[in-house]
Each structure stands twice: as C-alpha cells, then as structure tokens.
C-alpha cells in the first residue's frame with residue numbers, strides 16, 4: 001500500500017483530542033480543551049432550531065448567505081470601524097479552522113516563506129507546510145510574551161508571502177497592543193507581505209482593553225486577512241461557523257480554496273449567527289465580563305495552590321508555571337499526572353511549539369461554570385495537599 005501524505009502523516013493526533021480522551025477515560029474535569037460549559041445563548045440556538053424546520057435546508061451560496069455577510073460587515077463597522085463591501089470582501093466558512101486552511105491554500109505558492117509566532121495554535125504549521133510554504137518562526141518569551149523587532153527582522157525576507165498571527169493569542173493570552181501591530185505592519189509593508197490575522201477571540205478581551213484588528217492599522221487595509229469565529233462569539237464551539245474579511249484581491253483566491261474545501265456552511269447556523277451578530281452591545285460586553293470573572297476565579301485559586309499564574313489579557317486560557325508545586329517532571333507528564341491522579345485536565349504548553357519549548361507551563365481553560373472551576377480547584381487542592389482560599 002502506498003503511504004499517505006508525508007507532511008500530514010508526520011503529525012500525531014492533536015493534543016486537545018489526546019487530553020480530552022484521557023479526561024473522559026479518567027472521569028477528569030476537562031480544563032484542557034477550550035469549550036464553554038452550557039449551550040450558548042438560548043435565543044441564538046432557538047433561531048437555528050426553528051430554521052431547521054421552517055427554512056430552506058439546501059445548499060446556501062458558496063460565499064455565505066447574504067444576510068450573514070451583511071451582518072458580518074455591520075459587526076465589522078459597529079465594533080471596529082471597518083468599512084467593507086459585503087458582496088466582495090466577506091465570506092462565511094465552516095469555522096475559523098476552515099478559514100485559516102482556505103486562506104493558506106488560497107494564498108501560498110510552493111516555495112513561499114511564511115512567518116509564524118510561537119507559541120502557536122496547532123493547525124498552523126501542518127496546513128502551512130501542506131500548502132507548500134517554509135515556516136520561519138518568531139518566538140515570544142514568557143512571562144511577558146513581548147514581540148521583539150530583532151526577531152521579526154531575522155524572520156522576514158523578500159520571499160515572505162505572509163505572516164500568520166493570532167490576537168488575542170492562544171495559548172499565552174496576549175492581546176497585541178498597537179505598538180506590536182505597528183511593528184508587524186512595518187515589516188509587512190517593507191517586504192510586501194500579507195498579514196493573516198486569527199482574531200477568533202476578538203470579543204474575549206479583559207480589564208477594559210480592546211481588540212484592535214490589524215486591518216485597521218495604517219497601510220494594512222489591503223494587506224490583512226481578518227478571520228473570526230462565531231463559535232467563540234456565541235460560546236457555541238461545535239457550530240463551526242467562521243468568517244473572513246479581506247480586500248477582493250486577497251478574497252478571490254481564498255474563495256477558490258473554500259469552494260473546493262467545504263463550499264458552504266449549514267444554512268440554519270448562518271441564519272442564527274446573522275441574528276446573533278445583531279444582538280445588543282450588552283451581550284458582547286457581558287460575555288467578556290463573565291469570562292473575566294471566571295479568569296479571576298480560576299487564576300486566584302491556582303495562585304493560592306502555589307502555581308505561578310501568568311498574566312491573561314484575553315481568550316479562554318490561563319497559563320501557569322507549575323514548578324513552584326515541586327512536581328518532578330515536564331509539562332506533558334504534569335498534565336497526564338493531574339488528569340489521572342487529581343482528575344483535572346490541562347494541556348501542556350510545549351504542544352504549541354515546533355521544538356525546544358519551555359516544558360513547565362500548563363494551560364487551563366476557564367470558560368466553564370463556576371461550580372466546575374471550584375470543583376477543579378478543590379480536587380487540585382486535595383491532591384497537592386493544600387487548602388485553597390476561595391476567590
């Protein structure tokens with residue numbers, strides 16, 4: 001039998017799948033994978049359910065329904081001041097993941113170089129390599145995850161087709177400040193490169209900060225590809241509805257990839273997301289405020305247990321250094337250990353690196369019910385023999 005594609009075959013099962021499987025097997029509280037407890041906003045789910053029975057369940061248009069594309073354009077304008085032509089500059093995809101893959105397949109020519117920022121989301125490297133690009137990695141160092149000019153200067157060349165960035169960032173929860181974005185923009189403009197921006201956590205930004213899309217930076221409107229996910233905006237990660245905003249020159253080749261990848265996305269979900277994007281401002285601010293409270297609840301609890309908890313400015317995740325607990329092993333061993341022994345699951349942060357990673361950070365998701373977070377802290381407290389002061 002001839003073998004499958006060597007690039008994809010060289011990667012194992014994603015860490016999220018592995019740790020979630022282990023969590024199920026051991027009856028562990030899964031703070032590894034980033035999916036919220038609960039079933040999303042009732043009104044949004046009701047629109048989807050109703051449309052299944054009363055709406056048209058045949059193929060929607062390849063670019064997405066007019067209604068959802070108009071809603072995405074209105075959302076771009078309402079929250080970020082982005083003006084876009086929904087007919088030519090907005091496309092609906094089956095999740096942020098398909099948006100990312102379609103963008104890479106649509107833009108990359110074999111032999112191109114692409115700059116990536118470590119630690120990075122797990123689909124980036126395999127899909128970028130499969131599209132034919134050579135990755136050039138820029139590393140952010142803990143604890144502040146600062147982006148350094150020298151690192152970008154070393155990574156960008158005249159063969160750089162694009163940089164793929166993620167803000168707010170998974171796993172390290174950094175929200176790129178305007179200075180960071182300006183630095184990346186400077187290199188994109190100098191090297192005539194595209195900036196693909198994974199902005200799936202755009203509404204999950206804390207402490208009064210605001211997400212800034214790269215597209216709004218000077219000189220970047222025509223160079224940036226903005227990727228969003230309704231799964232994160234509506235706490236409905238299983239829906240896999242995403243959107244892309246990009247100028248027509250970039251959108252045209254990306255749409256070609258989407259046309260042959262998934263072609264379209266379930267019509268009832270498009271209907272419901274279009275409705276949801278029009279919800280009051282209080283929905284969006286309430287989402288961030290609720291998650292900020294959970295961040296504080298879990299963060300304070302982990303700190304009380306002795307973890308060194310790193311700053312979290314956005315996303316669903318807290319990164320902690322577990323060395324102060326005295327655990328004798330690396331991050332993979334630590335995450336397996338707490339899953340099987342304490343019955344609480346986290347994911348090892350080294351999985352977000354290509355190699356030579358720091359091996360003493362665990363990532364915990366806090367997008368869970370307060371009672372789930374409290375029980376996870378109680379279990380960890382019992383296991384590590386420490387009493388916990390409730391936040």
Ligand SMILES: Cc1ncc(COP(=O)(O)O)c(C=O)c1O
Pocket residue numbers: 034094095096097098121166169170198200228229230231232237240241242
């Ligand atoms: C950084 C990042 N990008 C993309 C995605 C995928 O988004 P979706 O579930 O809409 O495919 C995730 C999901 O966890 C993510 O963390």
